[in-house]
Amino acid sequence: MNTLSLFVPNQICFSHHSAMANPSALRKQISHVVFDMDGLLLDTEKFYTEVQIKILARYNKTFDWSLKAKMMGRKAIEAARVFVEESGISDSLSAEQFLVEREDLLKELFPTSELMPGAERLLRHLHAKGVPIALATGSHKRHFELKTQRHRELFALMHHVVLGDDPEVKQGKPSPDVFLAAAKRFEGGPADPSNILVFEDAPSGVLAAKNAGMSVVMVPDPRLDKSFHDKADLVLNSLLDFNPSEWGLPPF
Numbered sequence: 001m002n003t004l005s006l007f008v009p010n011q012i013c014f015s016h017h018s019a020m021a022n023p024s025a026l027r028k029q030i031s032h033v034v035f036d037m038d039g040l041l042l043d044t045e046k047f048y049t050e051v052q053i054k055i056l057a058r059y060n061k062t063f064d065w066s067l068k069a070k071m072m073g074r075k076a077i078e079a080a081r082v083f084v085e086e087s088g089i090s091d092s093l094s095a096e097q098f099l100v101e102r103e104d105l106l107k108e109l110f111p112t113s114e115l116m117p118g119a120e121r122l123l124r125h126l127h128a129k130g131v132p133i134a135l136a137t138g139s140h141k142r143h144f145e146l147k148t149q150r151h152r153e154l155f156a157l158m159h160h161v162v163l164g165d166d167p168e169v170k171q172g173k174p175s176p177d178v179f180l181a182a183a184k185r186f187e188g189g190p191a192d193p194s195n196i197l198v199f200e201d202a203p204s205g206v207l208a209a210k211n212a213g214m215s216v217v218m219v220p221d222p223r224l225d226k227s228f229h230d231k232a233d234l235v236l237n238s239l240l241d242f243n244p245s246e247w248g249l250p251p252f
């Protein structure tokens with residue numbers, strides 16, 4: 001650790017509407033980029049929210065953003081356990097039953113998934129400039145296929161994809177498993193985690209990337225409590241606001 005980093009917090013500026021940044025001089029040189037999927041590249045978190053509101057309403061309970069924050073980014077069964085336990089319905093509905101109940105609704109919604117603003121521009125740019133890119137999602141294979149069915153060409157730009165049901169991903173985010181697996185599979189051998197930049201929307205995902213020793217740009221939903229921003233190296237309102245040059249990556 002250099003002397004300066006003892007005194008400089010991760011984020012220097014804190015304002016809701018502008019990008020929050022640590023100075024470029026303190027940032028790692030980035031060679032590889034790893035993307036989260038749900039809520040970051042694809043606007044799919046709203047589907048989970050919609051379905052979970054409906055299910056909790058049957059128990060006369062409301063779904064709020066403090067519960068959402070605890071679930072997002074996690075593997076399905078891990079998020080399901082949080083859902084039934086935190087909402088106090090585990091005596092009536094098990095985590096496994098919850099997954100079955102929400103499935104019919106989700107599988108109708110996922111094929112309509114749309115890209116988040118700036119996702120296509122950033123993926124195409126990094127790929128065109130030869131920056132190795134990969135996907136690391138908590139989503140399992142069957143949901144991944146449904147969510148990406150309208151975006152096959154874009155997701156094919158990824159060098160590789162690591163899914164939540166990958167055998168190497170023993171535990172979901174905030175465990176570093178999915179990001180460490182992604183780091184290992186780049187062409188030419190494993191990438192050094194300290195040279196990897198992760199894009200994430202979820203508190204558990206930001207923690208997972210930091211636990212893997214990587215730098216993280218967080219692009220959170222504005223409804224997420226700001227206290228979850230603290231662990232990220234940079235917080236942006238949109239992928240459209242990302243400036244590759246600040247990370248030593250080729251400019252747009």
Ligand SMILES: O=P(O)(O)OC[C@H](O)CO
Pocket residue numbers: 036037038039048071072073074075076136137138139140202205
């Ligand atoms: O945000 P992701 O891509 O890791 O996906 C996780 C879950 O499937 C949704 O929260």
Ligand SMILES: [Mg+2]
Pocket residue numbers: 036037038039040072073200201202205
């Ligand atoms: Mg996500």
